[in-house]
Amino acid sequence: MIEVKNLHKAFGKGAKRVVAVDGASFVARDGEITGLLGPNGAGKTTTLRCLYTLMQPDSGQVLVDGIDAAADPVVVRRRLGVLPDARGLYKRLTARENIDYFARLHGIETQTMHARREALAEALEMRDILDRRTEGFSQGQRVKTAIARALVHDPKNVILDEPTNGLDVMSTRAMRTFLKSMKAEGRCVLFSSHIMQEVAALCDRIVVIARGRVVADESPDALRAQTGEANLEDAFVKLIGTDEGLAA
Amino acid sequence: MNAALTVFLKEVRENLRDRRTVINTLVTGPLMAPLIFVLLINTLVTRELSKAEAPLALPVAGAHYAPNLIAALKQDNVDIKPAPADPEAAVRNQDADVVLRIGSDFAKAWDKGEPAQVEMIYDASQQDARGSTERLRKLLDAYDQRTGALRLLARGLSPSILKPLAVADRDQSTPQSRSGMMFAMLPYFFILGGFIGGMALAIDTTAGERERQSLEPLLANPVPRWKILAGKLGATTAFAITTVLLSILAFAIVGQFLPTEKIGMTLTLGPRFVAATLFVMLPLAALLGSLQTLVAAFAKSYREAQTYLSLLMLVPIVPTLLLSVIPVKTQLWMYAVPLLGQQVTITRLMRGDPVPDSALVLCFVCTAVAALLASLVTARIYHSERLAISA
Numbered sequence: 001m002i003e004v005k006n007l008h009k010a011f012g013k014g015a016k017r018v019v020a021v022d023g024a025s026f027v028a029r030d031g032e033i034t035g036l037l038g039p040n041g042a043g044k045t046t047t048l049r050c051l052y053t054l055m056q057p058d059s060g061q062v063l064v065d066g067i068d069a070a071a072d073p074v075v076v077r078r079r080l081g082v083l084p085d086a087r088g089l090y091k092r093l094t095a096r097e098n099i100d101y102f103a104r105l106h107g108i109e110t111q112t113m114h115a116r117r118e119a120l121a122e123a124l125e126m127r128d129i130l131d132r133r134t135e136g137f138s139q140g141q142r143v144k145t146a147i148a149r150a151l152v153h154d155p156k157n158v159i160l161d162e163p164t165n166g167l168d169v170m171s172t173r174a175m176r177t178f179l180k181s182m183k184a185e186g187r188c189v190l191f192s193s194h195i196m197q198e199v200a201a202l203c204d205r206i207v208v209i210a211r212g213r214v215v216a217d218e219s220p221d222a223l224r225a226q227t228g229e230a231n232l233e234d235a236f237v238k239l240i241g242t243d244e245g246l247a248a
Numbered sequence: 249m250n251a252a253l254t255v256f257l258k259e260v261r262e263n264l265r266d267r268r269t270v271i272n273t274l275v276t277g278p279l280m281a282p283l284i285f286v287l288l289i290n291t292l293v294t295r296e297l298s299k300a301e302a303p304l305a306l307p308v309a310g311a312h313y314a315p316n317l318i319a320a321l322k323q324d325n326v327d328i329k330p331a332p333a334d335p336e337a338a339v340r341n342q343d344a345d346v347v348l349r350i351g352s353d354f355a356k357a358w359d360k361g362e363p364a365q366v367e368m369i370y371d372a373s374q375q376d377a378r379g380s381t382e383r384l385r386k387l388l389d390a391y392d393q394r395t396g397a398l399r400l401l402a403r404g405l406s407p408s409i410l411k412p413l414a415v416a417d418r419d420q421s422t423p424q425s426r427s428g429m430m431f432a433m434l435p436y437f438f439i440l441g442g443f444i445g446g447m448a449l450a451i452d453t454t455a456g457e458r459e460r461q462s463l464e465p466l467l468a469n470p471v472p473r474w475k476i477l478a479g480k481l482g483a484t485t486a487f488a489i490t491t492v493l494l495s496i497l498a499f500a501i502v503g504q505f506l507p508t509e510k511i512g513m514t515l516t517l518g519p520r521f522v523a524a525t526l527f528v529m530l531p532l533a534a535l536l537g538s539l540q541t542l543v544a545a546f547a548k549s550y551r552e553a554q555t556y557l558s559l560l561m562l563v564p565i566v567p568t569l570l571l572s573v574i575p576v577k578t579q580l581w582m583y584a585v586p587l588l589g590q591q592v593t594i595t596r597l598m599r600g601d602p603v604p605d606s607a608l609v610l611c612f613v614c615t616a617v618a619a620l621l622a623s624l625v626t627a628r629i630y631h632s633e634r635l636a637i638s639a
Contacts, residue, residue, distance in 0.1 A: 052468050055633050078470035088461030092265040093258075104254040105469040146465065 001188055002028040002051060002157055007060035009046050009212075020046040021057070022212035028190040028205070030156070033183050035203035036192040039240060043212040044192040045085050048161050051190075052082045064157055078106065081155035083163055087146040091135035095126065098134060099149045106153040113152065120148040123178065140171035147178070158182055160191040164198060176202055196233045210240035251471040255479025259453055260486065269448040273487050277444040278494035281437035282502035289506045303327040304383055309335055310350035314358070314366070317350070317391060324387050335369045345377035346370040346384055361399070435594040436568040438495055438525070439587070442533045443540070443561055445491025446484045450540030453480040455553035458636070467636050477630045481537055481623060488533040496525050516600040524608055528593050531615035535586055536564075538622035545629050567591045583611040586618045 009021040021043045028034035036044050049055040051062055053073040062069035062076075069076045089098050096117065103113040121127045126144045129137070134145060143163070151158065163179075164172045179202060182189050193199050199206055200220055208216040208223075216223060216239050220232060227235040263269045309331035311318050318328055332338040335347035349367040357364040366388065370381045397407035457463045467473065503517040543560055547553035567588040578596065583589040589611035596603050629635065 054464060054467060054636055074470045074472060077468060080468070082465065082468040084464045084468060086461035086464040088457075088463075088465070090258075090262055090462060091460070092262045097258075097261075101254070101258050102465075102469060105251055105466075105471050107251070107470075150465065150468075 001030050001063075001065055002159075002190055003061075003063040004047070004051070005061040005063070007047060007050055007062070008058045009043075009050060009055065010058060019212055021050070023060070024209060024212065024214050025060075026207045026214055026217050028157075028188050030188045031183060031186045032204040033179055033189045033191070033202050034205045034207060035199035036190065036207050036209060037194070037196075037199045037236065038192075038209035039194055042209045042240075044194075044209055045161055046212075047209065048084075048159055048190075048192060051159055052080050052084070053077055054084075078153070079156055081151040081153070081158045083143075083147055083150045083158075083160040085161040087143065089134040089137070089142055089145055092133060094131050094133050095137075095141075095145045095148075096130045098145055099152055102149040103152040108153055116152050116154060117148070120151060123181065124148055125174070139166045140168065143167060143171070143175075155187070157188040158190070160189075162193055163191055164193070164195070172198075196236055200232045208236065208239050215239045250475075252475040252478040252482065255476050256482045256486075259449065259480055259483035263449055263452060263483070263487070266448070266452075269452075269487075272448055273445045273491050274494065277441040277491035278498050280441060280444075281434060281495055282498045284437065285434070285499070286502060286506065293507050304380060305329055306346065306348055306380075306384065307331040307335070307338070307344050308348045308350065310352065310354070313350045313352055313354040314364075317366070320391050320394075321387060324390075326384075326387065339369050339371050339377075342371075342374065342377075345374070345380035348384065432571060432595055433568060434499070434598065435591045436565055438492060438499075438529060438594065439532065439536070439564040439590065440561065441495035442488040442492040442529065443536055443564070446488030446533065446537045446540055447557055449480075449484040449487050450537060451544045451547075451550060451553045451557065453484065454541055454544040455547045456550050459550050464636050473630050474627045477541075477623075477627050481534075481541055481626070484537040484541060485534045488537050489530060492529045492533055493526060496522055496529070516598060521597045524597055524603065525594055527608060528590050528611045528615070531612055531619050532586060532590055535615055535619035535622055538619055538626050542622060542626040542629060545626065545635060563587075571595070580607065580610070583607045584614040586615040589615065 004024055004026050007021050007024045008019075010017055010019045012018055024043070024047055026034075026036075036047065038044050046055065050057045051064075051069070053062075053069050053076055056070065064076045064079050067076055067079070089095075090101070093101070099117050099120070100113060103117065108116070121130055124144045124147060126141065126148065129141050129145075134142065137145065143166075147160075147163070160179075164175050167175060176198075179189055179191070183204075203220065205219055206216070206223055207214055216226065218226060223235050223239075224230060224232060227238045229235040229238055304326045306321070306326050307329045308318065311328060311331075322328060331347055331349070332343065335344070335349060338344045339347055347369040349369060351365055351367075354364045354366070368381070368384060368388075370377060372378075372381075396410065400407045400410070457466070466476065500517045500522050539560065540557055543556045544553040547556055564587055567585075568591055571588075571591055578592050578601075582592045593603055593608065593611055
């Protein structure tokens with residue numbers, strides 16, 4: 001379970017100061033898929049970066065399974081599987097070596113590592129590319145490898161920053177199936193997106209974020225009821241008060 | 249397995265797969281010093297030998313005014329040539345090293361016993377012409393003194409009254425010390441070797457990793473950042489040390505075949521030279537690795553990092569230049585200064601001068617402390633938030 005309480009984060013000083021996150025609070029529960037939905041520049045990536053302790057919030061608190069991220073960042077990172085916005089692979093290593101590197105950094109025993117890697121390769125349908133160097137991988141193959149290395153330590157909580165970015169239709173569908181299977185395993189899945197249909201099709205809960213604030217935190221049905229719009233996209237536009245940034 | 253070791257092994261493996269890095273570490277870096285010295289020595293030896301033995305080609309204007317002088321020069325292995333139309337221009341254009349001009353009133357002054365003027369036309373800024381000029385000056389001086397002595401004798405005086413002072417040269421330089429002066433640049437090439445060996449990794453593990461967007465996922469792992477940095481620094485230092493080791497070995501081997509004794513020099517390149525040089529270079533490789541990583545961590549991109557590091561590469565040349573321009577007496581504190589200490593140690597070892605073990609240890613410890621401090625500063629930079637964020 002991931003809890004975010006009154007998170008604030010700003011960059012720069014004086015006139016150049018930009019407030020990225022301005023008092024965001026929400027909860028992502030185990031066995032649910034939570035979607036962080038918002039237009040470009042709404043503060044999704046910054047919020048997630050505070051969650052996986054890459055950044056320190058100016059104020060507010062992040063709890064992962066009840067553990068304070070500020071107090072014990074290493075333990076929190078151990079409980080998280082993270083697919084960041086930046087998902088570069090090591091080009092001169094094979095997909096297998098990329099995955100094993102992260103497994104070793106997690107301190108996983110060799111046998112467990114083999115078992116986990118094979119299971120993930122099966123689930124992500126990437127067995128055929130395991131022993132190829134990742135240089136020249138397609139976007140889909142790269143995302144698969146990045147997900148496998150992020151989940152090789154079997155984390156209870158999974159954070160994905162725009163996981164379907166740049167994927168084609170088939171890969172996107174495979175990704176959705178994979179997210180659902182993680183939910184079925186009882187994990188807490190939190191992902192960000194600016195794509196309406198994706199969030200609607202997957203999420204048990206939608207957290208709408210705009211200008212660094214949470215403007216709604218509901219199930220898709222409740223969201224439609226709250227705004228009085230039958231269509232989720234209209235509901236979304238109504239919530240954030242502008243259609244800027246939706247074109248993407 | 250320890251996280252730092254995991255990072256170290258991954259960086260080594262990844263970079264061993266990069267052909268350019270491997271060539272820099274194993275070939276370019278180590279071979280640079282020996283190759284430059286083979287070239288330098290060979291040019292120098294051939295030039296010195298050919299200049300000393302070959303007849304001196306000398307264009308002379310007005311040779312017929314001084315037949316006795318010309319005859320004496322010819323006896324001293326000088327090949328008299330007709331002068332070019334404009335001697336000054338010929339010297340400036342480097343068509344001639346030196347031109348001798350004898351005026352038409354030479355014979356008249358000579359017969360009267362007055363100083364007869366000859367002109368040496370040369371360009372003192374031409375290093376290459378210096379040998380010919382010196383040689384001609386010596387021949388003219390000798391002829392001058394010979395004739396002067398004969399004239400005194402003809403008047404019944406002893407030539408020694410013109411020599412109230414007798415100066416005798418007692419040069420205390422040994423063949424080793426002469427070669428040491430010439431090889432003052434060598435330590436820089438060892439240091440440069442280590443620099444080249446570590447450079448690719450310093451960039452690749454920081455600015456490169458950020459540019460390829462793999463730093464953020466890496467830092468999301470449950471490993472303290474200083475451990476990640478330790479692994480990366482270790483890999484950079486390991487490559488730098490490999491280059492330095494190969495560089496020293498290559499030089500020790502090639503040095504045996506350099507024809508240095510032909511110009512009266514000997515190099516001391518025994519096992520002690522190899523061991524002591526490696527000993528003082530070890531912490532320096534670590535220090536350079538930290539500094540390179542530190543500088544590369546500041547850079548926004550791979551290219552920027554390369555530019556900064558190229559500038560950083562010029563820093564080690566400062567003590568080398570200082571010591572070759574201002575040759576000061578070696579003092580104990582010099583061993584304590586990183587770069588200067590290595591410079592002094594290696595130069596003295598090559599010259600065959602004694603370097604006490606305590607000085608070696610002082611050099612090692614002080615450079616190691618500097619390396620540690622640089623690592624700590626780099627670790628601080630690594631903890632900053634903006635380091636991880638790509639783009």
